[in-house]
Amino acid sequence: MKVVGLTGGIASGKSTVSKTIQSLNIPLIDCDLLARLVVEPTHACYRKLVKYFGTVILQNQQDGQPLDRYKFGTIIFSDAAQRRVANGIIHPAIRNEILKRLFQYWARGTSLVVVDVPLLLEGELWRIVSDVIVVYCPPETQLERIKARDGLSEEDALARINAQRPLIEKVDYADHVIYNTSDLESLKTATLKVMDAIKPNPFWTVLAYFPPFTVLLAGWVIAKRHLKGDPRKTLNSKKKDDDSVVAEPVSSPSTTHATPAHAS
Ligand SMILES: CC(C)(COP(=O)(O)OP(=O)(O)OC[C@H]1O[C@@H](n2cnc3c(N)ncnc32)[C@H](O)[C@@H]1O)[C@@H](O)C(=O)NCCC(=O)NCCS
Ligand SMILES: Nc1ncnc2c1ncn2[C@@H]1O[C@H](COP(=O)(O)OP(=O)(O)OP(=O)(O)O)[C@@H](O)[C@H]1O
Incomplete structure (x- = not known):
């Protein structure tokens, strides 16, 4: 089974690309949907989040109520330390859900699965994908699209963009x-x-x-990614809060660039 990673930046167009992929009857695992699942009140992550952040992140600030996504977003997108804590609670649960679903697809004899993971290159999942697709648009377009889609202020929208690595750096790593x-x-x-x-x-x-x-093909995928290098080390980034090591960008001669016909 071929596992392909789809990533990009906030509002760069991943979900829109995902819809086209699903229209081809290709199974897709949506990480943003899983992120919603694991913070439901019945899930262990919910309890851990409430324990750390308090009921201030809940609707009506009441225990047992769903997460207030805007409030929680405002906290984690404006404070790197808080974001690290939230990521530390939520990401392992998302990763487990992804692996569970991948196993189910594999058991059904699926030939291709796409995993839509906004933070693919920041975490560990890049290790298991045979190809990395990055959906790119410039930051000013991201800003306009977030404001239009989510009705956020310029300040909130910028905080969300700045909570991620510059998207152009991910382009350097993409296949x-x-x-x-x-x-x-x-x-x-x-x-x-x-x-x-x-x-x-x-x-x-x-x-x-x-x-x-x-075993051979799994080994080939792992070796291919290993040879391309750890994106967290090779992406050209100023030291950002979520990163540990930084260096110069890499670009691969084998990258496919799908540019719209009349884009500049
Ligand atoms: C903060 C939350 C509640 C905001 O919810 P909201 O409905 O406004 O946005 P949504 O979930 O659709 O996410 C939109 C986009 O924000 C970006 N984003 C979300 N979480 C993060 C994060 N921790 N770090 C950087 N970018 C993030 C991603 O590009 C994502 O596609 C939500 O994003 C969340 O629970 N985030 C933590 C889990 C996570 O890291 N998810 C993304 C990776 S799977
Ligand atoms: N080429 C385009 N032209 C016009 N609007 C677009 C284009 N691409 C995406 N959009 C719009 O921009 C917004 C962001 O796109 P989308 O939701 O696909 O991004 P995303 O990367 O999945 O975002 P997020 O990371 O926040 O989940 C949506 O409202 C979408 O309809």
């Missing part, structure tokens, strides 16, 4: 880049082009279910 700098139709065309480039070979898909080849 395939979808430039979302034009209209929605162009985005769809660019997405279809990339999906065509990564569609799995049926021969390898069948072979991968025979144990020696399962």
Whole structure:
């Protein structure tokens, strides 16, 4: 089973790209949806969050009520230390849910699964994907799209953009880049082009279910990522709060660039 990682920045167009991918009947695991699941009041993460942040992050500030997403977002997007704590509670739970779903797809004989993970390159999941797709648009477009979609103030929208690494750095690490700098139709065309480039070979898909080849192909994916390097070390970033090591960018000659026809 081929596992492809889809990432980008806030409001860069991942969900829109995801819809096109799903319209091709390709299974997709949406990390933002899982992030909602693991903070439901019945989940262990909810209790840990309330214990640390208090009921101030809950609707009506009442225990047992759902998370107040705007309030919680304002806290974690404006304070790196608080964000680290929240990530430390929520991310392991999301990772477990992703791995559980990947296993279920694998058991069903699925040939290709796309995992939409906004923080793919900041965490550990980049290690298990055979290809990394980055959806890019410039920060000023991100800003406009967040404000239009979520009705946020300029200050709130900027805090959300600045809570992430600059998107251009992720482009340097990508195997395939979808430039979302034009209209929605162009985005769809660019997405279809990339999906065509990564569609799995049926021969390898069948072979991968025979144990020696399962191990060999899994080893190949891990080795491929290892050779490309740890994105957290190689992305060109000033030391940011969520990062540990920084260095110069890398670019790969094998990267697919799907640019809209009339984008500049
Ligand atoms: C703070 C929350 C409640 C805000 O909810 P809201 O409905 O406004 O936004 P939504 O969940 O749709 O996220 C929108 C985008 O924000 C960005 N984002 C979300 N969390 C983070 C984070 N911890 N660090 C950086 N960017 C983030 C992502 O690009 C994401 O696609 C929510 O984002 C959340 O629970 N975040 C923590 C979990 C997480 O890290 N999710 C993203 C990775 S899977
Ligand atoms: N090419 C485009 N032209 C016009 N609007 C667009 C384009 N691409 C995306 N949008 C709009 O921008 C907003 C952000 O897109 P989308 O929700 O797909 O981004 P995202 O990366 O999934 O965001 P998030 O990280 O916040 O989940 C949406 O309202 C979407 O309809």
